[in-house]
Amino acid sequence: MNDLTQGDPKLTLTADGADLTFIGGQPVMERGLVNLVLISLFTRRTWCGNALTDDPAQKIGSDFEQAVDQPITLSALNEIRDAAQKAIMANEEVKSAEARVTNPESHFIRVELLIRTKLGQACISLEKDDRGWAVYDPNPDRSHHAA
DSSP, X not given: OOOTTSSEEOEEEETTEEEEOEETTEEOEEOSSHHHHHHHHHOBTTOGGGGGOSOGGGOOOBSHHHHHSXXXXXXXXXHHHHHHHHHHHTSTTEEEEEEEEEEEEXXXXXXXXXXXXXXXXXXXXXXXXXXXXXXXXXXXXXXXXXX
């Protein structure tokens, strides 16, 4: 069972970016890899917080959204896959990341991620259609920290 008080505040994708959900004045927490995926993929390199450090290893951001924002071709799907893997692998907790990107229907992209950390693994799917992105964690109650 998911303990809503453990982990990091859970980010939820919205049409305007990301948001937090609160229950009884407390943020709903996330113990898996969803936050890592969202921050890794959807933070642009130009994020203003990067100005707070001179250490390149501390800066975050990826080219994922730019890769997605192009006509859907086989080459574009490969660029999206490569951008997703590179963004996820930039996190020091991640040992390996595999991305599979498909275009099952017109204007629809599915990104399936298999992420292995030092403490476990998780599969997370993201889907984009005309309304925006949706994130699916098949095991929202399981912490990626579980052995």
